[in-house]
Amino acid sequence: MTPMTFAERPEPAIDAAERPMLEGWLDYHRETLVVKCAGLTDAQLREASVPPSAFTLIGLVRHLAEVERFWFRETLAGEKLPDLYSTEEDPDADFTVSETTTWAETEAVWRAEVAAARESAAAFGLDDFSKGVGSAGKPFNLRWIYTHMIEEYARHNGHADLVRERVDGATGV
Template sequence: MTTNRLEPAPDADERAMLEGWLEYHRQTLAWKCEGLTDAQLRTAAVAPSGLSLMGLVRHLAETERSWYRRVLADEDAGPLYYSDEDPDGEFHLTEADTWHEAHATWQAEIEAARRHAAGFHLDELSRGKHRRTGARPSLRWIHTHMIEEYARHNGHADLIHECLDGTTGD
């Protein structure tokens, strides 16, 4: 499978631009994971960090779930990988954790995010509240935050992938 990353049109309207860049960054993370084995995807390649590509994918599945399902739609969607006992559980991988499961879960959360976002205007406030601040962010804020979240973690993914097999990319 080859991931096809497409930048949004330079003259796109605001919503198409935001959603286009979000999709671009989602595709970038998928691209950074292509062609690697489950063992490589579980490998924390930059000591002393425990960060791995599979951990990033699981983290972003949790992040998509949190912002679009819990905050935007006010859906009662519990955690996927973390718990009160292990608040960073998405990063704590075992041999039993597979790319197939992590990728499928991430894609399901992306689809749920798209579905929920389609029902909101950019300036419309979320139905739920941010768990730390109690604020009700707009869809515009959530999209912008998610672009930032993916862009930051795609930088991490670049370094991890390069450490695993020497491959670099934009």
């Protein structure tokens, strides 16, 4: 097994105030996902975890680009945006990749959504409520969204660990 190497990944502060702490942990988990994809070819990033499942590392990054868009731009800021990949006919299309799906394109879209998420969040305080509402008809405060996103990335980074180990035997970070 090959251990993964640490790419440039921000370590969360151990003594920060609440907002920088939440943002630090979210950025840490965002970049952890990139580390788990580092050094693989496009073909490896498109390799299914355990056939017949179509779950891939590149599909996971596409999914998290949609998650960033949904929580920070659509829910928090109230923007009306189309999904990046999913459709009514195929709500899981973010996970669907083809032979032409590339890491360069996928990472660029994901990084653009992360940048847009940061911009949206900057306009809100932790106690400010989202302009959009959840399925129960209630808004979320930014603190809840940050906490949820940390959980979302942490859970999916665990999935990425298993897929990466399956693809090339690399473990770690």
